[in-house]
Structures are given as C-alpha cells and as structure tokens.
Amino acid sequence: MRPPKDVQIEGTEKLLEHFSQRLMQSYEETYSLFRILRLLACAPDPMQQIRLVCTNVQQVLPFGWVAAVFRSDAHVVPELRGRVVLTGEVANEAAFEQELRRACESLRGNEWTKVLVVGRHELATMTGSEVVCDPITFDEHVVGLLVAGGKQTENGEIASPEMQFLDAVAEFIGTFHENAARFFEQRAMSIGTIEALTAAIDAKDPYTRGHSERVAALAKQIALAYGIDEAEAERIRTAGIVHDVGKIGVPERVLCKPGKLDDEEFALIKMHPEIGHRILKGVLLLDHTLPGVLHHHERFDGRGYPHKLAGEGIPLQARIIGLADTFDAMSSSRSYRPAMPREKVLAEIARCAGTQFDPSVVEAFKRIDLSEYDRLMTRQAASAETSQVRAAA
Numbered sequence: 001m002r003p004p005k006d007v008q009i010e011g012t013e014k015l016l017e018h019f020s021q022r023l024m025q026s027y028e029e030t031y032s033l034f035r036i037l038r039l040l041a042c043a044p045d046p047m048q049q050i051r052l053v054c055t056n057v058q059q060v061l062p063f064g065w066v067a068a069v070f071r072s073d074a075h076v077v078p079e080l081r082g083r084v085v086l087t088g089e090v091a092n093e094a095a096f097e098q099e100l101r102r103a104c105e106s107l108r109g110n111e112w113t114k115v116l117v118v119g120r121h122e123l124a125t126m127t128g129s130e131v132v133c134d135p136i137t138f139d140e141h142v143v144g145l146l147v148a149g150g151k152q153t154e155n156g157e158i159a160s161p162e163m164q165f166l167d168a169v170a171e172f173i174g175t176f177h178e179n180a181a182r183f184f185e186q187r188a189m190s191i192g193t194i195e196a197l198t199a200a201i202d203a204k205d206p207y208t209r210g211h212s213e214r215v216a217a218l219a220k221q222i223a224l225a226y227g228i229d230e231a232e233a234e235r236i237r238t239a240g241i242v243h244d245v246g247k248i249g250v251p252e253r254v255l256c257k258p259g260k261l262d263d264e265e266f267a268l269i270k271m272h273p274e275i276g277h278r279i280l281k282g283v284l285l286l287d288h289t290l291p292g293v294l295h296h297h298e299r300f301d302g303r304g305y306p307h308k309l310a311g312e313g314i315p316l317q318a319r320i321i322g323l324a325d326t327f328d329a330m331s332s333s334r335s336y337r338p339a340m341p342r343e344k345v346l347a348e349i350a351r352c353a354g355t356q357f358d359p360s361v362v363e364a365f366k367r368i369d370l371s372e373y374d375r376l377m378t379r380q381a382a383s384a385e386t387s388q389v390r391a392a393a
Contacts, residue, residue: 045231046079046180050173054087057148057169061162064088064129064150068136068173069100075141077180079231088150090127099123104145107135115158124149130158134170138177146170187285194242194286210380211328216240218324218373219292226320226364236317239292243321246276246293270305273297291315296322301355311358319358323349323365326356331377342370 054066065088072082082101090096099122116124116131124131129149136144148166151158198212220237228236247255250272254265261269277294280286295309295318302310304322314322330345340348353362 046077047083047085047231049176050080050085051087053169053173054085057166058087061148061165062152063148064152065090065127066146066148067100068144068146069097069104070136070144071104071142072101075138076143077177077184079180079184080144080177090150092126096123096126099126100145100147103133103147104142107142107145115163123147132158132163132166134166136170136173136177138174138181143177144173146173191238191241191286194245198241198245210376211332212241212244213380214328214373214376215243215321215324217376218327218368219321221368221372222320222324222361222365225367226316226361228316235288236292236320238286239289239317240321240324242276242280242286242289243293243296243325244272244276245279246272246274248279249275270297274306289317292317292321294318296325298322299356300358304356314358316358316361319361323357323361327365 050068054068057063058066065086067084067086069084070076070080070082076082084097084100086093086097103123114133116133118124118128118130121131123133127149129151131147131149134146135142136146146166146169148162151162195213216237217240219240220233223233223236224230247269250268254261254268257265273294273296277290280289280293292315295307295314298304298307298309298314298318299322300311300314300319302308327345327349330340330348331342333339349357349362349365353359
C-alpha cells in the first residue's frame with residue numbers, strides 16, 4: 001500500500017531540503033579550501049598563516065576548536081618548530097597542548113587520518129568529544145598534526161566529508177611547509193654568504209674582528225627588550241650582521257689606518273651605509289635589512305649621516321642597530337685607543353640619550369643582560385689569538 005500523496009510530497013521536500021543543505025555545505029567547503037590556499041600563499045608569517053588556516057577551518061566546519069602542532073626536530077622549519085596553534089577554547093589549555101605535543105611526537109610516517117574517541121584516547125577524553133587527527137607530512141617525514149574536536153551538533157560524531165576536508169587542509173599545510181623549507185634554505189644560504197663576507201671585512205682589521213656578529217646579537221637583545229616580537233627581532237639581527245657590508249667599497253688603507261682618520265678619509269668611511277644599501281638592494285631575501293644598513297649612523301638629533309634624519313623619522317631598526325654599533329665600538333680596542341671601561345661606556349650611552357640615541361631604545365638597552373655579549377667577545381678574542389699564533393708559525 002503506497003503512502004498518501006501528501007506524505008510523499010513531504011518526504012520529497014525533506015529530501016530536497018537535505019540535498020540543498022548538503023550542496024550548500026559542499027560549496028562552502030570547496031570555497032573555504034580555495035581561501036585557505038590563498039592564505040597560505042599570501043600571509044607574511046608562517047605562524048600567522050597557520051593560525052588563519054585553523055580559524056577558517058573552524059568557521060566552515062562545526063568544530064568547537066581546531067589546532068595545529070609541529071614537532072621540535074630538524075625536519076620542521078625554525079619558525080614552526082615546536083609551536084602549537086589553537087583556535088577555539090578547551091579546558092586546561094596547558095595540559096591539552098602538552099598532550100597534543102605527545103601525540104604529535106608519537107606519530108609514524110605511515111599513519112593516516114584517524115578519529116579518537118572518548119574513553120579510549122587521551123585527547124578525546126580530555127576534551128569530552130571525538131577528535132579527528134591528520135598528520136602533516138614533508139619529505140616523507142611527519143612534521144606536525146592537524147586536529148579538530150568539540151563538534152557542535154546533536155550527536156557530536158565526526159562525518160566522512162569533514163574528515164576529507166581536514167585531510168585536504170593537512171595536505172595543503174604540508175605543501176606550504178615544503179615551500180617554507182625551501183625559502184628557509186635559500187635565506188640561510190644568502191645570510192651565510194653575507195656573514196662570510198662581513199667576517200672577511202671585519203677580519204681586515206684585527207681591531208674590528210667579530211664586530212658585525214656582536215652588533216647583530218646585541219641588536220636582537222635590545223629589540224626584544226623594547227617589546228618587538230621574536231620574528232621582527234630576528235630580522236633586526238640579520239640587519240645587524242650586514243650593517244657594515246658597504247665597507248667593502250672603502251679603500252683598505254682607510255679601513256686599516258693605525259690612527260685617527262683625516263677629513264678626507266672620514267668622508268670615505270661615511271660612504272659605507274649608501275654603498276651597503278646599493279649592494280643589498282637587489283637581494284630580495286635581505287630587503288628587510290635596508291633601513292638598518294642605510295640609516296644606522298643617523299642621530300636622534302638629526303646630526304648624523306647620510307640623510308640627517310631625526311627622531312622617529314629614523315627607522316626603528318636603524319635606531320637599535322646604531323646604539324648596538326656604538327656600544328661595541330666603545331667596548332672594543334682600536335688602533336688609536338684601548339677599549340673603554342664598561343662603566344664609562346654605559347655612562348656615555350646614558351648621556352647621549354636624546355641627542356645621539358633614541359631615549360626609548362636606551363631604556364630598552366638598560367634592561368638587557370650583557371653576559372652573552374661578554375661571552376661572545378671572549379670567544380672571538382680567543383679565536384683571533386689562535387689565528388695569530390698559527391699565522392706566526
């Protein structure tokens with residue numbers, strides 16, 4: 001016996017409604033995958049990119065939280081190594097992140113998407129819901145884990161389309177990581193080349209040996225004390241490494257002169273920021289160092305060079321490197337004078353706050369620990385002494 005016509009119509013309408021909802025959900029998921037691809041291609045910082053991806057997944061799928069965790073081994077790019085990104089809320093976040101790391105470290109390369117259930121798996125039990133886990137792989141190694149849970153539906157069970165969506169996102173993140181790794185390798189090669197070049201310049205004069213490395217380390221410390229985030233502080237460190245690269249264009253007789261420079265010689269030295277700027281301008285991976293290279297000899301009162309910039313018109317990167325550069329110059333021996341005592345150096349920097357230096361940068365400098373700088377100075381002095389002994393032999 002066939003059901004009444006109105007019952008058939010009602011059933012058909014429900015089927016069409018369900019089909020329409022599923023079609024719309026598929027469209028939203030597909031559109032979101034394209035959006036995630038664009039985010040991974042455009043955002044400037046790896047951690048920011050992963051956070052945006054997790055946020056987008058949570059917006060399109062009915063999960064209470066989404067997280068990405070990365071291993072701490074050498075296969076993971078430094079910007080993501082050991083990091084956890086969590087969008088949404090979970091109870092006892094610290095314990096949750098610890099368990100996430102444990103689960104990630106225990107993954108093997110041949111594992112696939114899996115659903116963890118309450119009572120049998122710790123992550124699911126901790127959050128009180130089913131959890132879907134997707135390994136993130138690079139070069140046949142597991143580098144991280146994409147997880148989601150707290151599904152906000154009546155039964156809370158994870159459906160196959162949601163697992164497929166997360167699997168696709170994990171694949172995207174793996175591809176992104178591969179690209180980031182290649183970029184990191186290229187950047188490391190570029191910086192390694194520049195470090196070798198600046199070390200060669202420093203080594204021309206025994207009194208400046210190790211100067212660029214010390215300035216770079218000190219500049220990063222000042223940047224962090226100033227409140228600048230780790231990524232930008234690292235960029236400032238790189239700028240510190242290359243800040244004197246323009247000295248390659250200064251005659252060696254001037255660089256190595258065993259006494260004070262005359263006006264003509266000082267004019268040649270003053271050209272090195274612009275020479276360095278021209279050298280690095282075409283190096284895309286070092287584009288962020290240009291403000292520090294060009295302006296690290298500007299003064300806060302506008303009496304510096306090459307452009308006589310003043311105050312906050314001087315890029316912050318340059319203000320920081322300028323102070324680090326001056327501190328190291330006063331703390332190192334020169335052919336025409338011995339190194340100044342630490343107390344005198346600190347007093348001179350405090351005295352010049354507001355004239356030569358940005359007072360806020362001086363305040364940040366006062367908060368740093370100089371023990372690491374001293375260890376670097378001691379190590380480099382010992383290395384230089386060993387080199388001189390070998391050369392004499």
